[in-house]
Amino acid sequence: MDKLIIEGGVRLDGEIRISGAKNSALPILAAGLLVDEPLIVGNLPHLHDITTMIELLGVMGVEVVIDEKLNVEINSATIKSYNAPYELVKTMRASILVLGPMLSHFGEANVSLPGGCAIGSRPVDLHIRGLEAMGADVVVEDGYIKAKTNGRLKGARVFFDTVSVTGTENILMAATLAEGETVLENAAREPEVVDLAECLIAMGAKISGHGTDTITVQGVEKLHGASYSVLPDRIETGTYLVAAAATGGRVRVKDTCPEVLEAVLVKLRETGAEVTTGDDWIELDMKGKRPKAVSVHTAPYPAFPTDMQAQFLAMNAVAEGTATVTETIFENRFMHVHEMMRMGANVSLEGNTAIVTGVEGLKGAPVMATDLRASASLVIAGLVAEGDTTIERIYHIDRGYECIEEKLQLLGAKIRRVPA
Numbered sequence: 001m002d003k004l005i006i007e008g009g010v011r012l013d014g015e016i017r018i019s020g021a022k023n024s025a026l027p028i029l030a031a032g033l034l035v036d037e038p039l040i041v042g043n044l045p046h047l048h049d050i051t052t053m054i055e056l057l058g059v060m061g062v063e064v065v066i067d068e069k070l071n072v073e074i075n076s077a078t079i080k081s082y083n084a085p086y087e088l089v090k091t092m093r094a095s096i097l098v099l100g101p102m103l104s105h106f107g108e109a110n111v112s113l114p115g116g117c118a119i120g121s122r123p124v125d126l127h128i129r130g131l132e133a134m135g136a137d138v139v140v141e142d143g144y145i146k147a148k149t150n151g152r153l154k155g156a157r158v159f160f161d162t163v164s165v166t167g168t169e170n171i172l173m174a175a176t177l178a179e180g181e182t183v184l185e186n187a188a189r190e191p192e193v194v195d196l197a198e199c200l201i202a203m204g205a206k207i208s209g210h211g212t213d214t215i216t217v218q219g220v221e222k223l224h225g226a227s228y229s230v231l232p233d234r235i236e237t238g239t240y241l242v243a244a245a246a247t248g249g250r251v252r253v254k255d256t257c258p259e260v261l262e263a264v265l266v267k268l269r270e271t272g273a274e275v276t277t278g279d280d281w282i283e284l285d286m287k288g289k290r291p292k293a294v295s296v297h298t299a300p301y302p303a304f305p306t307d308m309q310a311q312f313l314a315m316n317a318v319a320e321g322t323a324t325v326t327e328t329i330f331e332n333r334f335m336h337v338h339e340m341m342r343m344g345a346n347v348s349l350e351g352n353t354a355i356v357t358g359v360e361g362l363k364g365a366p367v368m369a370t371d372l373r374a375s376a377s378l379v380i381a382g383l384v385a386e387g388d389t390t391i392e393r394i395y396h397i398d399r400g401y402e403c404i405e406e407k408l409q410l411l412g413a414k415i416r417r418v419p420a
């Protein structure tokens with residue numbers, strides 16, 4: 001397995017481009033299952049998870065054509081199987097996103113139940129209950145969610161008792177072809193949900209209220225093909241900004257979307273960094289200073305994102321002062337803490353809160369990536385640490401960060417990939 005080796009202690013300085021958002025691209029690719037005409041998706045990031053989704057559509061018989069710019073054309077008119085097999089679903093939980101569109105368009109979907117996961121138990125009951133409320137017949141049998149509908153799904157009121165991003169996306173996609181009106185209450189407001197809704201509208205769906213907690217969908221009989229470009233990745237953006245702040249450096253990220261990062265930028269300014277923004281760029285300058293510790297509390301959008309929690313924890317590990325980092329979305333999202341403590345971080349865990357007292361410096365060590373954002377936080381810790389840090393199991397990073405070592409090298413980091 002590949003490893004990353006980072007020689008820490010370099011202040012990041014430079015400019016990089018942000019890739020398309022993984023968590024927008026995945027549901028948008030799945031939305032290709034709603035039409036018999038081609039859906040062309042642009043600004044897709046080169047990531048393992050994107051390849052997995054394309055492979056999943058491919059095994060079901062959906063025709064997927066990739067051009068030289070990595071635009072992907074999906075044509076589900078060729079579908080042969082309504083089966084999302086365990087072998088693929090187990091490698092990527094977001095495979096569950098094919099359930100709603102496949103059921104709504106073809107009347108049948110069999111999707112393997114995603115198993116447990118490194119950051120929490122992550123059930124999919126809300127996805128299933130939402131589809132049942134729309135008249136689907138769903139059984140969970142032999143490790144598979146087997147869903148059927150007699151005729152079109154029926155519009156319904158779907159209330160989410162917990163805010164769920166992919167749950168909202170699944171029901172939103174299903175509702176576009178249902179008979180009548182569907183109202184999603186306590187829906188997720190994440191920018192990726194809004195991006196999916198905009199893509200569905202471009203395909204002829206009738207949706208309003210996306211970006212608020214109540215989304216209304218008037219079902220239509222048929223959608224049509226479209227061409228859509230996915231939004232820039234806010235978590236990738238935030239990760240590079242935090243990396244610059246932690247190293248006392250400066251970074252300008254371009255082709256991004258500052259307005260969807262408000263909660264993160266507020267916290268970055270609290271560290272003492274100078275943060276300036278334009279239409280599609282953000283610049284952070286720490287001016288060689290040590291960041292001040294900042295407390296964060298994760299919650300659904302527009303609050304501070306759980307997907308940025310680990311990176312802020314890494315920065316706090318070397319910041320001036322003590323901060324608390326509270327995780328309210330996933331019950332087990334602190335695996336990175338134990339790895340950072342091996343590098344000299346001073347962190348204590350109390351339930352869902354980490355109390356982090358900044359130390360003057362971390363020391364490089366061999367560490368192990370446990371999930372995607374945890375690995376990003378170890379990269380940040382490695383960038384600030386004295387000496388070499390070797391990160392193993394970096395396939396987690398490749399799921400969500402396009403060309404991470406090339407981008408960091410552009411910023412001056414001493415980082416290299418060592419093939420197994």
Ligand code: EPU
Binds near residue numbers: 094124125164307
């Ligand atoms: N939940 C339930 N039942 C459900 C669905 C969710 O109880 O049926 C709970 C979950 O266990 C969790 C909470 O609801 O405690 C929120 O989970 P959510 O469903 O919103 O998470 P998700 O849709 O599975 C997406 C992102 C994650 C991101 C979360 C939270 C995608 C493909 N994944 O996951 O991204 O952390 O929303 O914002 O969009 C990542 O990119 O590293 C990542 C993990």
